[in-house]
Amino acid sequence: MNDSDDSTAATRDDAGPQHLKAEGRHAETAPAPHRSKPRGLIREAAVVLASALVLSILIKTFLVQAFFIPSGSMEDTLAVGDRVLVSKLAPGPLDVHRGDIVVFVDPGGWLGDEAPDTRSAFQKGLEEALTFIGLLPHNAGEHLIKRVIGVGGDTVECCSDDGRVMVNGEPIDEPYLRPGVDPSAQEFVAEVPEGHVWLMGDNRSNSQDSRAHPGSPGGGAVPLSNVVGTAFVVLWPVESWGLLRNPGDTFEDVPEP
Template sequence: MSNVSDDVTPAAGDPQGRPPLASDQKAADVASPIEPESGEQQDDSAPSGEASEPVEEAGNAPLTRKERRERWRRAHPTASHVLDFLTVIVVALVLSFLIKTFLAQPFVIPSESMEDTFVRGDRVVVSKLSTSVSHVRRGDIVVFRDDDGWLAEPVDVDRNALRRGLEAVGLLPETEHQYLIKRIIGVGGDNVACCDSQGRVTVNDQPITEPYLKPGSIPSQIPFSVQVPEGKLWVMGDNRQNSGDSRFHMGDPGGGFVDEDQVVGSAFATVWPLNRLSWHSNPESVFDQVPNP
């Protein structure tokens, strides 16, 4: 039996000049090009030396991110619905937080001090742009923090992490601070007094007529004359006979004045109940004749 060498030799013959063996001839025959069978046409349309472009099946093409997401949704319909629901909730909470922090915040009217402009139980919306973009003005209805203790001490509430989070996004009323709502009558530098010979409030010696007062209410049952410090406000309720406003705190350390930094914003709309839906604008005509201090 002949030994088979591990070296591969050319099919044309042996480099030492021996004639090719029958086995070599058989290998050469195998390596020869395959001729087309009878009846088959050879495609000569492709240029010589160029390979035909392979056709890629669509099923083997890589999926786009959108296609992968749609395939996952079809395979997991319940999980897809839950994910959509959670996404909506998260977006709503984020929007609520941003609106409450930078644009507007709802409040509930707790008393009769601003009747008939607001009544107990009204839901009002306060614009925060009025304090962040421009200064508040005489006649504005403002909500402000009770940093000076005008109200009674609130009932202690357990402010756990969940409650603080719900308060932050506006789903629960805030309990960290108490708030009041009043109308600005005097700003920094103004002299506000009551009453003149006709029983009217004067601002910088200019009498004002106040159409927003509750019918039957007088401008003030308490005489006063104050000089408003810079950066402070003098505020009064529209229901003057039932409003614990600046007049009733003149003997306090703060003199009854409200710091501008305590103001949350200006009330511009009553949104609930629907039969009291209304917009509130500044009564500029009341103060348009008041001179600068």
């Protein structure tokens, strides 16, 4: 082989690896297949939304739920249009006590005739769906809200010589009553059955409560099974925000039945 052949061979040998290296560099820097980012983002958003909805439903079902106040029976403690948050731990893991404010299902005949619903089917369906998942407060519907004055075994009556409500013979001072409202304009004596509560509004002159249903089962008392939970905070409007505390001092001298 002459010198020119060696040179040509060397050139081929040199060109081969260089050509391969160039192809290798081209392979290494080639962009990865394009992935659909919008589709991935939509999938992630759907997972987050579904998780949030499930969590909201679980919280509303087992822990807390918002309710809308439709009437003035609890003024001035609660006003028409207030939104309250209700704990579902009582009754249940926790007990219902005298002085608690409770939301309960109408045991029968407390609400009377309801005004006709003029909403469209779409409006009703949308509101029911948002309420179910906990994004809207529960409108009153079949629910009411009152204060517990007596529990199972108690005797609640009115009035004492100075016009106060008595529980187990002990007159009670009620600081939550609407100013200028009497503890009760009607006299009554009621023995609260076990598993029931005796309920009265803070605005006694505008409250169809246990006093107004002496002929119903329980003599006006409401079964604990009808109690949804205890209201513990006003969520809305902002100027009314605050905790709903149990006035323990009111009932501290009441003897056990």
